[in-house]
Amino acid sequence: MVRSGGVAGMVLTVDVDAAELDPDAATALTVLVDGCDLVDGPPSTVADGFAYEVTVAGDDGSVRRARFGQGGAPPGADALVAWVIDGSHGTRRLGR
Amino acid sequence: MARRGVSVVSGRLTGVSGCRCEIAPPSLLLAVAERGDPRVRDAALRTLLTSAALRSRRSSLGPTLRRLGISPADVAFLPARAPATGPDNTVYDMAGGDEGSLPGRRVRGSADAPVADTAVNEAFDGAASTAAFYRDVFGRDSIDGRGLDLVSSVHFGQRYDNAFWTGDQMVYGDGGGGVFAAGALTRALDVVAHELTHGVTQFAAALQYRGQSGALNESFSDVFGSLVAQWARGQDARAATWLIGEGTLEPTLGGALRSMIAPGTAFSGDDQPADMDGYADLPVDDDPRNDNGGVHVNSGIPNRAFAEAARALGGRAWETVGPVWYTVLTDGRLRPTADFAACAALTVTVAGERYGEGSPQQDAVRGGWEAVKVRLAADPR
Numbered sequence: 316m317v318r319s320g321g322v323a324g325m326v327l328t329v330d331v332d333a334a335e336l337d338p339d340a341a342t343a344l345t346v347l348v349d350g351c352d353l354v355d356g357p358p359s360t361v362a363d364g365f366a367y368e369v370t371v372a373g374d375d376g377s378v379r380r381a382r383f384g385q386g387g388a389p390p391g392a393d394a395l396v397a398w399v400i401d402g403s404h405g406t407r408r409l410g411r
Numbered sequence: 412m413a414r415r416g417v418s419v420v421s422g423r424l425t426g427v428s429g430c431r432c433e434i435a436p437p438s439l440l441l442a443v444a445e446r447g448d449p450r451v452r453d454a455a456l457r458t459l460l461t462s463a464a465l466r467s468r469r470s471s472l473g474p475t476l477r478r479l480g481i482s483p484a485d486v487a488f489l490p491a492r493a494p495a496t497g498p499d500n501t502v503y504d505m506a507g508g509d510e511g512s513l514p515g516r517r518v519r520g521s522a523d524a525p526v527a528d529t530a531v532n533e534a535f536d537g538a539a540s541t542a543a544f545y546r547d548v549f550g551r552d553s554i555d556g557r558g559l560d561l562v563s564s565v566h567f568g569q570r571y572d573n574a575f576w577t578g579d580q581m582v583y584g585d586g587g588g589g590v591f592a593a594g595a596l597t598r599a600l601d602v603v604a605h606e607l608t609h610g611v612t613q614f615a616a617a618l619q620y621r622g623q624s625g626a627l628n629e630s631f632s633d634v635f636g637s638l639v640a641q642w643a644r645g646q647d648a649r650a651a652t653w654l655i656g657e658g659t660l661e662p663t664l665g666g667a668l669r670s671m672i673a674p675g676t677a678f679s680g681d682d683q684p685a686d687m688d689g690y691a692d693l694p695v696d697d698d699p700r701n702d703n704g705g706v707h708v709n710s711g712i713p714n715r716a717f718a719e720a721a722r723a724l725g726g727r728a729w730e731t732v733g734p735v736w737y738t739v740l741t742d743g744r745l746r747p748t749a750d751f752a753a754c755a756a757l758t759v760t761v762a763g764e765r766y767g768e769g770s771p772q773q774d775a776v777r778g779g780w781e782a783v784k785v786r787l788a789a790d791p792r
């Protein structure tokens with residue numbers, strides 16, 4: 316998951332591998348991903364709004380990706396973003 | 412927008428009469444007045460016209476009144492100028508809600524004493540200081556130049572690491588989400604003023620938020636964000652740190668969001684170029700990594716041009732180079748698609764008009780752009 320923009324203008328990338336999560340967290344993530352409509356949404360209309368990219372790579376080799384702006388998340392994406400960005404799972408990196 | 416409009420209608424018109432416009436920014440009522448069914452529309456319009464909050468804004472009603480078939484003479488009872496009391500300043504509490512519940516619950520108005528919630532008081536004071544700066548230094552009547560009321564909503568989202576201007580109001584998250592220190596977004600006056608200046612730019616040069624015009628948009632917000640903070644401290648340009656958002660980040664990330672005098676040094680991973688040799692030619696697309704063509708990246712270049720000019724002159728930057736940048740932003744010559752070269756040329760022209768051709772001030776402005784390697788027309792001397 317990539318989040319950029321905001322007043323800080325930083326690019327934050329968070330990678331979460333479900334295989335490395337404890338069972339409860341892996342289940343929570345699976346539910347959130349299944350409940351997320353991974354389609355593009357409109358970009359942010361405000362200066363310093365966040366821009367997001369969500370990429371889900373499945374075990375079967377499938378890759379789905381959605382890009383959208385703050386306030387323009389497709390159904391379910393806000394919850395998934397909050398779990399990944401606010402949570403303590405995975406690895407996070409600042410930079411382009 | 413529609414959702415916000417609907418909530419405003421129910422909030423305004425249910426068992427409420429003759430009340431002031433305290434629930435939502437007047438622009439939301441304008442939307443209702445334009446789009447609602449006739450009964451709702453008339454009620455919203457009546458509320459608008461009797462609203463104390465709108466008395467300062469007759470001029471901004473023009474287009475809506477025309478669409479509704481009302482002549483300006485019908486509202487001549489509204490004063491053209493803002494009352495001496497200035498724009499209202501109101502803070503709302505979002506209690507963790509998101510865009511759908513803006514502006515939130517009203518918790519402090521213009522005449523109210525401070526409340527127990529620090530974020531509320533900081534948002535209130537930051538908006539008041541920024542408006543006072545634009546009024547006292549440049550004679551500007553609020554964000555739009557026409558007395559626009561100041562509306563701020565705090566506690567947006569959960570541990571939300573951002574503050575932003577929606578187009579008619581300020582919104583602050585609490586921070587604490589891994590990038591900003593908790594509470595930092597309302598605490599830093601330069602961050603508050605940065606966001607409110609996005610509003611000034613919206614009503615003035617309306618610089619497009621992409622590529623070089625977007626980087627200029629970002630830079631004007633940093634320039635005036637920094638100037639508001641320097642003005643509030645009474646600080647000399649040579650004493651200023653020229654850091655934006657100093658102390659707002661999680662300490663492990665670094666000391667500030669941006670350095671205007673030394674772009675690229677504010678935090679670990681800061682990739683702002685310090686001059687055109689390092690210009691990041693990022694595409695304007697929907698990839699978040701590209702930041703609308705590098706609006707927060709290349710803004711370091713015009714930022715440094717300003718800071719170098721102000722430092723060269725010394726003294727109060729809001730009285731030396733600040734007025735040049737303000738004139739460029741607001742007097743109509745800077746186009747919405749302006750690039751760095753166009754903005755640079757205009758600052759040199761305006762410095763010449765204000766201080767004289769060949770004046771030390773014009774030389775300093777020229778020197779600022781030369782330091783960042785933005786090409787200027789040859790000096791005629």
Ligand SMILES: [Zn+2]
Pocket residue numbers: 321322362363605606609629632
């Ligand atoms: Zn900005």
